[in-house]
């Protein structure tokens with residue numbers, strides 16, 4: 295039985311205005327009156343305004359895929375927290391492995407973004423996870439713990455109430471190779487213990503999502519794990535039927 299409470303779609307650099315409409319229509323028609331699952335859609339920056347207009351009256355939240363930690367100023371090409379909030383954005387993905395690998399989001403940068411976003415009241419979806427070599431070398435927990443440590447070092451317990459953690463093994467992202475439910479659950483349990491140790495009662499309640507080739511046909515098994523509170527979905531969040539089916543799997 296699934297106990298998932300949060301499903302986030304990360305469109306990455308995909309999608310268009312038509313998809314904001316068809317996706318919100320599909321999610322709306324599948325919504326239930328007392329829904330226990332929160333759904334968040336994270337399109338590219340250019341579609342945030344369009345998407346918030348479509349889901350204004352729904353229980354669908356809008357998230358961004360990145361943010362700059364600075365308030366304003368000479369940061370060509372960047373977007374600030376207040377700019378996102380003005381659009382009605384509630385969530386922001388921080389430290390996705392693609393940004394860590396390709397756009398200089400080091401542990402320090404991720405820490406600054408996480409601190410600024412949570413202080414400003416945005417829900418920060420902090421991504422952590424190991425690559426294939428690190429897993430083969432048995433360094434998975436070492437890598438994840440270092441990422442958690444760096445990102446959470448400056449956070450107060452109050453800021454931690456705005457934190458979501460997404461465990462995304464890099465070798466499972468976009469590859470079709472999902473971590474087995476047991477592999478994912480093992481790391482999620484370790485993350486839960488770490489968060490509880492760091493933030494006590496607040497840490498216990500932080501939602502921990504799994505990401506990496508989650509599809510309609512494997513979501514239920516993953517979401518049934520005790521410490522998997524939902525998913526961060528890439529490719530399957532671009533297809534209305536797949537994404538709706540994943541949300542339904544989260545409901546159990």
Ligand SMILES: O=C[C@H](O)COP(=O)(O)O
Pocket residue numbers: 304390462466467468469470505506507508526527528529530
């Ligand atoms: O943010 C989402 C993750 O990178 C997972 O992507 P994926 O579902 O296409 O493997």
